[in-house]
């Protein structure tokens with residue numbers, strides 16, 4: 001088939017969902033172009049989060065520009081590069097966000113995206129393992145389970161959190177996010193519930209859907225201010241294909257602004273500096289970039305059996321591999337964190353402003369996720385709704401040159417204050433009496449890092465991200481935005497964006513579920 005109604009660029013959390021939903025109508029011919037390969041053997045196993053985070057065949061392996069604010073360290077920016085996109089390599093923590101996040105979106109020029117509008121979409125996506133829970137979905141494509149793993153360390157952490165005033169929450173995706181909880185994960189009986197598996201696989205037999213892996217889109221084709229197709233490369237050949245109706249960019253928050261700029265849509269000074277003719281002036285492309293900066297504290301654990309560090313190597317990993325093969329459980333079936341907490345750094349706040357991931361192991365090198373040799377545990381923290389804004393822009397007219405990623409972390413005073421307090425909260429939990437018999441000394445950063453200035457300096461020098469880039473094609477009205485509430489690129493006909501780049505602000509939590517929601521919403525808008 002070489003005639004298509006819709007061309008979708010990128011088969012990630014939003015793009016794969018959109019392709020699957022649009023092709024439910026047999027009269028719509030849908031082409032899904034994905035730069036990465038069709039699959040990776042590891043991606044079906046939850047442990048692939050650690051295995052693919054630094055793997056060139058399934059990951060774009062971007063890095064940020066060195067910036068003074070983070071001690072000139074290039075920070076890894078992994079992104080999935082295969083059918084399923086980042087949903088096929090991510091940490092599987094399932095979070096919808098707070099209702100007020102979406103109220104904020106609606107109030108920022110995106111009517112139709114309020115909580116009342118998007119909650120039914122989340123319900124439609126989910127197949128939550130608990131049946132009939134108010135405000136949760138059953139029977140949707142993505143199975144969501146509560147981590148079944150048990151460990152005395154978890155019991156102690158729940159108790160310790162209680163001792164310092166944080167309550168236990170049985171469902172942080174329900175009405176109230178606040179508290180410490182067992183993680184909800186998009187995992188079913190040990191298998192990753194990525195969008196390629198949950199949405200694309202069942203849609204693939206449809207004759208009106210063509211999903212083409214290893215097809216890297218170079219730019220969109222414009223005739224005046226109308227988008228009529230795309231140029232892509234496939235197995236060494238450059239090809240073009242036309243869309244009778246629309247092109248939808250779902251290449252993610254890093255690649256979508258890059259594709260717009262390569263197509264001549266963006267800030268004229270940037271385009272002209274790389275010899276790209278300006279087709280349409282849209283200065284907000286690549287701006288409004290946010291991510292979660294994540295300081296990580298590591299503690300030694302007194303009882304070596306409670307830490308999982310030994311499960312990633314030697315005989316420990318063989319035992320875990322067998323356990324996984326025969327039961328679908330154990331270390332290899334865990335999401336990136338078995339416990340999460342959503343907390344308020346101040347009583348004055350109406351809702352949580354930090355998220356903690358509590359893990360019964362610790363990594364030596366966050367880039368490769370190699371684990372420490374000694375028994376240990378870690379807690380990472382991030383500010384849920386960071387206000388510092390960075391940017392992602394091309395640094396070449398060559399589509400194969402990665403764009404320049406500038407986080408500009410810690411620029412806003414509230415971000416600095418919240419993270420410093422977050423570090424103190426993590427310590428408060430582990431210092432509580434219930435952890436007394438289990439915790440060893442704080443290994444990193446160590447108690448010599450104590451004052452606000454020392455903590456902030458340590459954060460600048462050591463933190464990584466939660467891999468949640470968003471906002472670079474912000475939705476809304478007026479200057480500062482790229483798409484309208486119907487996801488249409490301002491000023492261009494036949495071109496929309498549907499991925500995490502359209503988020504006007506950061507949802508309070510991990511970003512996969514909201515990106516899938518964008519795919520569902522886009523399908524509704526296009527239908």
Ligand SMILES: Cc1cc2nc3c(=O)[nH]c(=O)nc-3n(C[C@H](O)[C@H](O)[C@H](O)COP(=O)(O)OP(=O)(O)OC[C@H]3O[C@@H](n4cnc5c(N)ncnc54)[C@H](O)[C@@H]3O)c2cc1C
Nearest residue numbers: 010012013014035085086090091092093217252500510512
């Ligand atoms: C390591 C990691 C861990 C994470 N952990 C979690 C977690 O635990 N929980 C959570 O909720 N979220 C997590 N996230 C974030 C979440 O997965 C993403 O926010 C979400 O998947 C983004 O969806 P998207 O549709 O915007 O982009 P993506 O899913 O990244 O999809 C973009 C797709 O476009 C393709 N593409 C790019 N350029 C081109 C081109 N030129 N031509 C064709 N195709 C192209 C890419 O290869 C990719 O398949 C994690 C992400 C990563 C990388």
